[in-house]
Amino acid sequence: MKIENPNDLFIRLLSEANSAEKQLTRALPKMARAADDESLVEAFKEHLEETRGQVERIEQVVESDDSIRTKRLKNYAMESLIEEAQELIDGSEKGPVRDAALIGAAQKVEHVEIATYGTLATLAEQLGYQKAKELLAETLQEEKAADEKLTKLAKNDVNRKAG
Template structure:
């Protein structure tokens, strides 16, 4: 499909983001099981709850704009990031080193999501989709907060244990 305008680009990115969030909902329980630090396990479980809400929000975004439907597209970027995290799990033993790696893998995902939601917010604003922009901005704020929490967990706890 050739993308001809900003609206079609918005639909494409929204559809890829929906795929990405659904992939994350499947990956986070695995990451929680692989983690050793109780605070990291809790962070992954909390983010799973948030991510499920973000999937619902994406539906609200689509509903807020006339004639927009989320398409069934695969987000290959997220698939690769998740695969990289799985490879890290397999290459490490349970403990602080794996936890430090898991935080890094999770932050790669967060940074991808921050870029994606930032782009979607900008496009929604440009297209005059005010309600969609506000919904997307709420998720963008959550993604930035999750990234900050992971940084704090790494600096104050996990990375020191990893030695």
């Protein structure tokens, strides 16, 4: 996809975000099954539900303006992060060390998503897509909250057990 203007960039990033969220809906159940700590298992399950909502929100962004159409693109960064998480699962036994590794892998994902949705919300505002901006800002806040939740879980519990 050729990017010639801010709108093209917006469409590209939105399409990549759509791909990333769909990939995550397949990866999060695997991460939940691989986790040992019940709070972490629940966090992954909750984030799966949030992620499904984020896919729906991207659809709402597309419906918010006739000029917004996502493309069929693969988000290779997300694919790589998911592969890294699978390697961590494959290379460790179920327990506290794997849980700590899973939190780290999940936070890498969150940080990429935070950067993506921050950029998308800013571009939407610049392009005059007010409804899209609001929807994307909502997802951005969810991603930041998920990152915070993972940080607290790591600091208050999981990392100590991995100790």
